[in-house]
Amino acid sequence: MQLFDAASLSDRALGQILSFLRGGGVIAFPTDTAYGLGADPFNEGAVRRIFEMKGRAETKPILVLVDSIAMANSIARLSDTALALAERFWPGPLTMVLPARASVSGTVTAGSETIGVRWANTVFTQRLLEAFGRPITATSANRSGLPSAVTAEEVRVQLGDSLEMLVDGGELPARGGSTLLDVTQIPVRLLREGPIAEAEWSDVLR
Numbered sequence: 001m002q003l004f005d006a007a008s009l010s011d012r013a014l015g016q017i018l019s020f021l022r023g024g025g026v027i028a029f030p031t032d033t034a035y036g037l038g039a040d041p042f043n044e045g046a047v048r049r050i051f052e053m054k055g056r057a058e059t060k061p062i063l064v065l066v067d068s069i070a071m072a073n074s075i076a077r078l079s080d081t082a083l084a085l086a087e088r089f090w091p092g093p094l095t096m097v098l099p100a101r102a103s104v105s106g107t108v109t110a111g112s113e114t115i116g117v118r119w120a121n122t123v124f125t126q127r128l129l130e131a132f133g134r135p136i137t138a139t140s141a142n143r144s145g146l147p148s149a150v151t152a153e154e155v156r157v158q159l160g161d162s163l164e165m166l167v168d169g170g171e172l173p174a175r176g177g178s179t180l181l182d183v184t185q186i187p188v189r190l191l192r193e194g195p196i197a198e199a200e201w202s203d204v205l206r
Helices: 011-022 044-054 069-075 080-089 123-132 152-162 198-204
Strands: 002-005 027-030 035-038 094-099 114-118 165-168 179-182 189-192
Touching (some): 027 123, 035 044, 069 114, 080 094, 080 198
Antiparallel strands (some): 027 035
16 A cells, blocks of 8 residues: 655645546545545546445445636535535535536446535645546545544555555544535425534524
8 A cells, every 4th residue: 555644745646646536545644524435536447346345235325526616616516505505615615515526437326417516614625626626535544334434544454455555634523424414405405514504504594
C-alpha cells in the first residue's frame, strides 16, 4: 500500500495520486467528516471496485465531492433551494441529494437518477479536486455496516490489502457523517442528522 501524508503532500506525490485516479484506481483520503474512498465517478470499473471493497450492495448510491457550485452543477441540477443551501453551508458538512444529470452513471446513482453532492471544507480535498478537474467519489472508507473511519489506521484495519493507496490526514475531530438532505422534493427532507442542525438549514428555507 502506498501511503501519503496530507499535511506535507508534495506536487510530485499529488501527481502520483492523480495518475492513479485517472487510471481507475481507488484511494482512501480524509474529508472534514470521515475518511472516504475516492475514485473517478465516470469510470465504471473504479466505481464497481468501491462496492467490492466495501462489501456494499449496488442498490446504494455513491456520494461525490465537488470544489465549487459550478462543479456541482456539472453533475446535478441545482434548484433555487439547493443554491440557497449551498451558498450558506458550502464548503462544509452538508450533503444534498439532487437530481443527477444524464452524464452520471446509473452505477453511481444506483438507478435512482439522484446523486449526493458535497463540497468538503479541507485544504487537501480542495487541492485534490482542483487538480483532478472533476468530481471525485467520497463514500465512507469502511466495510459496509461498520463504523466510519476517523484515522488512517482504522481504514487499514477495515479495508486491508484491498486498498492500494491511502492519504493520512491524522485523526479527524468527530465520528459522524455530514448532514444529509433530500433536496429533490419540497419540503426538503432530512435523511441523516449531522453537524448542521435542523434549525440552521431550515432557517435558510424560510
